[in-house]
Amino acid sequence: MHFLDIFTTKIKHVNLSDVFDNVHLARQCALLGSYDSSLVYYQGSLHYLKMLIDSKQFKNLSTAFDKIQLEVSQVRDIVDKLKQIKSPSQLTKINNGSCIRPRHASNSPVVKVSKLERPTIGIKQQHDKSIKSFVSKPKLQRIPSVSNNRQPKSESSKKFKSSIYGQELIDLLERDIVLRNPQIKWSEIAGCEQAKRVLKEAVVLPTILPDFFRGIRRPYRGLLMVGPPGTGKTMLAKAVASECKTTFFNVSSSSLTSKYHGESEKLVRLLFEMAHFYAPSTIFIDEIDSICSKRGSSNEHEASRRTKSEFLVQIEGVSTISDAKKLVMVIGATNFPWDLDDALKRRLEKRIYIPLPDCAARTELIEVNLKDVKLDNDVNLDELSEKLDGYSGADIAMVCRDASMMGLRRKIDGLSVEEIRTLPNDELNVPIRMKDFVDVLQKINPSVSKSDLSKYESWIKEFGSC
Ligand code: ATP
Numbered sequence: 001m002h003f004l005d006i007f008t009t010k011i012k013h014v015n016l017s018d019v020f021d022n023v024h025l026a027r028q029c030a031l032l033g034s035y036d037s038s039l040v041y042y043q044g045s046l047h048y049l050k051m052l053i054d055s056k057q058f059k060n061l062s063t064a065f066d067k068i069q070l071e072v073s074q075v076r077d078i079v080d081k082l083k084q085i086k087s088p089s090q091l092t093k094i095n096n097g098s099c100i101r102p103r104h105a106s107n108s109p110v111v112k113v114s115k116l117e118r119p120t121i122g123i124k125q126q127h128d129k130s131i132k133s134f135v136s137k138p139k140l141q142r143i144p145s146v147s148n149n150r151q152p153k154s155e156s157s158k159k160f161k162s163s164i165y166g167q168e169l170i171d172l173l174e175r176d177i178v179l180r181n182p183q184i185k186w187s188e189i190a191g192c193e194q195a196k197r198v199l200k201e202a203v204v205l206p207t208i209l210p211d212f213f214r215g216i217r218r219p220y221r222g223l224l225m226v227g228p229p230g231t232g233k234t235m236l237a238k239a240v241a242s243e244c245k246t247t248f249f250n251v252s253s254s255s256l257t258s259k260y261h262g263e264s265e266k267l268v269r270l271l272f273e274m275a276h277f278y279a280p281s282t283i284f285i286d287e288i289d290s291i292c293s294k295r296g297s298s299n300e301h302e303a304s305r306r307t308k309s310e311f312l313v314q315i316e317g318v319s320t321i322s323d324a325k326k327l328v329m330v331i332g333a334t335n336f337p338w339d340l341d342d343a344l345k346r347r348l349e350k351r352i353y354i355p356l357p358d359c360a361a362r363t364e365l366i367e368v369n370l371k372d373v374k375l376d377n378d379v380n381l382d383e384l385s386e387k388l389d390g391y392s393g394a395d396i397a398m399v400c401r402d403a404s405m406m407g408l409r410r411k412i413d414g415l416s417v418e419e420i421r422t423l424p425n426d427e428l429n430v431p432i433r434m435k436d437f438v439d440v441l442q443k444i445n446p447s448v449s450k451s452d453l454s455k456y457e458s459w460i461k462e463f464g465s466c
Contacts, residue, residue, distance in 0.1 A: 019048045023068060026075075028417075035079045037408070040401045042072045047230075047398050051447050054229050054335060160277045165270050169263065173270060178278070179248040182238035189235050190368060190393065191361025195225065198352050198466045199240050203329050207244045207280055220349045222315055222330035224288070226337040226464075227354035227456060228448040230394025233333040236354070237284040240331065247278040253290030264307040272314040272328070279326040288332035292344040308341065315347045337459045345463060353460040356448060362388050362396060369400035374431040384437055390446040399440050406436040 022045035029038035046068055053061045160170060186196055205212075206219035213219050225233040241248035249271060275281040285291065292308050318328045332348055334340060345351070357365055362385040388396055407430025412420050 016048075016052065019045045019052070019064075022048065026071070030071075030075055035075055035082075037405070038075050039072065039079075040405065042068060042075065044398060044401060046072070047394055050229060050394075054447075158278075160274050162270070162273070165266065169267065169270060170274075173267065173274060177249050177251055177271070178274070179238075179241075179250050182241050182248050182250075184235050184238040184242050186239050186243065188368065189232050189239060190364035191357045192232055192236060192354060194466065195236055195352050195354050196239075198350060199223070199236060200243075202350050203240050203282070203331075204243050207246070207327060219327060219329065221318055222332065222348040223350040223352070224337070224340075224345070224348035225331065225333045225352055225354050226460060227335070228356060228392055228452060229335050230392035230447060231354045231356060232393050233354050234284070234286060237282065237331045237333065240329075241282040241284075244280060244282070246280040246282045246327075246329070247275070249275055249281060249283040251283060251285045253285075253287045264304070265310045268307060268310045268314060272317065275328045276326065279328055281328045283328065283330045285330065285332045287334065288344070289334045289336040289339040292332075292341045293339045294341050312341075312343050312347065315344075337463070338455070350466060351460070351464050352466045353456065353464055355456075356390065356392055356453070357396070359385050359389070361393075362391070365393055365396045366400060369397050370404065370432070373404045374429060376431040376433040378434045379432065379437070380434065384434075387437070387441060390448070390450075392446070392448055395444065395447050399437065399444050402440045402444065403432050403436045406439065407432060 022041045026038045026041035026045060029035070029041060046065065049061055049065050049068065052058060053065060160174070162170060189196070202220050202223055225236065227233060238248065240246075251271065271283065275283050291304075292311055315330050318330060330348070332344075337351075363381055366381055366384060366388070388399065391399065408428055411423070411428060411430060415423075
């Protein structure tokens, strides 16, 4: 059975078949070489799926989420590769088996050439003309570089090795969890001003002024971001890692529990060992409540109790390091702070609230999301921002994506795949009208309820520290 075939139930306003439709459309667009549209549909399906996962009514959705994310990263990889090929300034020298480097940037990441490397994607790439032409370019291929989330050659040669852990486990962690340069800038995150200030002070400054942050001013052991889903917590953590140029360990509870079933405790130890090895590092743990929920409940499994204890011990350990160059910072994020273990709360000394975007941030979000699409003259951003009151950043991204597809939907309605393929690009780029937004808003409701919001606010009032 296909993993999405289990979706038959409706949750709130999210219909599980919407996920299926979005994935289906995403794959079709990818097959047609419309990668941007494909990513739009993929993001839509992930968003819906996340809402279903957050509702905690289904158990097996995280596997589907991981699979879709894998497809997204494969499509992104292709987009990156095509960008490299299309940008002539990037390609100054093309030799057999040689290097490609931007002309005036001696420190720029080296682009290596390999005959064997081929872009891979879990869809039928033989239908894709762009990819065919890409593959047939003379030995021009992608290439580990900073812009591809890898480190420059000298640093990447520093490889973690251990005789205690199997190489397979180390490789898994390197591949799935380590992200060398997430490349998110503060300016890309709308609003969240207080969170940005706290993060800069708590994490960025100690790496810039290591001598100042000693003794009583020692860096915090960890930081907890609390708030509704889709408000930018992951983006904030990535911005910290980009700003400080730290190695970013992106850990989700599913990566610790499902993939490495039975080895979670060992993996936690390995995770922190690797973080120390590649320090300065940022360990970001999304859905930290799933790993560190309140201890002692009767249904608590022995293995998860041990994993949790290991986690607490390791977080305690990061505070004993006095050299800021060796700083390992733990940043947790949760949508369910009330489920957290008390000992963890104490260790994550800074606890900050990431709220829904205010009016100004919503306008910023609309602008960021629609920067590449045409707007009709009747679109009033202030009015739209008002209408989006109560929507999270992810909800707003979703509304903008759907609205940006409305013109295309009208255009291709009733056409065959062949007819769609031959449509000129400028005909597809139909301006979005205010009515498109109004129509979309009737279908997409805010994902966060008012009662959830008041729960966050009272928790942060009691336990917040910033
Ligand atoms: P969750 O709690 O569900 O893990 P999150 O709070 O970590 O969610 P992100 O993953 O950071 O949220 O954001 C999801 C998407 O929503 C982003 O990829 C981005 O498109 C959009 N987004 C959310 N908040 C912001 C923001 N403040 N600025 C810009 N984009 C945002």
